[in-house]
Amino acid sequence: MSQTIAVLSQKGGTGKTTTVRTLADALRRSGVRTLAVDLDPQGNLSDYFDLPPDVEPTIADVLSGRASAADAVHEELIPANLSLAEAELMLGGKMGRELTLRRVLSALPEEYEVILIDCPPSLGLLTINALVAADWALITAEAQYFALQGVEQAMEVVELARDSLNPKLTLLGVLLNLADMRTVHSREALVSLKERFGEQVFDTVIRASIAYAESAERARSILDHRPDLGADYVGLADEILARLPGLTDARMRLAGLS
Ligand SMILES: Nc1ncnc2c1ncn2[C@@H]1O[C@H](COP(=O)(O)OP(=O)(O)OP(=O)(O)O)[C@@H](O)[C@H]1O
Numbered sequence: 001m002s003q004t005i006a007v008l009s010q011k012g013g014t015g016k017t018t019t020v021r022t023l024a025d026a027l028r029r030s031g032v033r034t035l036a037v038d039l040d041p042q043g044n045l046s047d048y049f050d051l052p053p054d055v056e057p058t059i060a061d062v063l064s065g066r067a068s069a070a071d072a073v074h075e076e077l078i079p080a081n082l083s084l085a086e087a088e089l090m091l092g093g094k095m096g097r098e099l100t101l102r103r104v105l106s107a108l109p110e111e112y113e114v115i116l117i118d119c120p121p122s123l124g125l126l127t128i129n130a131l132v133a134a135d136w137a138l139i140t141a142e143a144q145y146f147a148l149q150g151v152e153q154a155m156e157v158v159e160l161a162r163d164s165l166n167p168k169l170t171l172l173g174v175l176l177n178l179a180d181m182r183t184v185h186s187r188e189a190l191v192s193l194k195e196r197f198g199e200q201v202f203d204t205v206i207r208a209s210i211a212y213a214e215s216a217e218r219a220r221s222i223l224d225h226r227p228d229l230g231a232d233y234v235g236l237a238d239e240i241l242a243r244l245p246g247l248t249d250a251r252m253r254l255a256g257l258s
């Protein structure tokens, strides 16, 4: 059985796509068969993995019923581009519109242990589709003022999806991202998240560094570009593997990487 994780945030630029990209790298290096799904019309995840922009079929074709999910897998990624915006509009007028992603992903052959879904920066229909298809929700927050507010809004949508459409959905955790612990506002963001969400906040905090923009531009994983910084994501992957059932062996292999 695959474990599906939706990575979401109410705000833009909280590091969702970088998290999906780098977690996919870390999990694959520890032997976990991982599929990444780009569910954002911006197509950033597809760029970060350096897929050609005109690659087809994409997730838009899958959601529109023109292709199967299996046909849309390119190098262990289902890509997206702007055509997803149109597919989202079309989806809006259909019966069962919140269930479409779950239905198409469930038709995938059982070859992936983990499926990571990169959501767009809004809590609209695409993000709801991700939450209905997922077993787990991972909320990212930028270490800034108002981090708490953004996480609370995302949490409400997670609860809505759980109560109405997907009772098995569980919060995997809240990730504090782009943090500079030398600054007061990063420290305060962490304190307020811990006060509110306690153990649900990952111990691992992802440090801010300009190296992430460089590594995105070169479509090169931060694990290779700057392993010293990539260590944050190795720590996060370890915490996630500890929370997902049945992946203990991968934790040992991950430990061997660092
Ligand atoms: N830890 C980090 N430190 C500094 N910059 C980062 C970090 N992680 C990501 N970035 C940069 O911040 C920008 C936004 O990151 P990313 O695309 O991962 O966020 P996002 O939440 O997916 O954005 P969007 O909401 O637009 O989809 C990118 O330029 C990325 O390279």
Ligand SMILES: [Mg+2]
Residues within 6 Å of the ligand: 016, 017, 018, 040, 044, 118, 119, 120
């Ligand atoms: Mg993104």
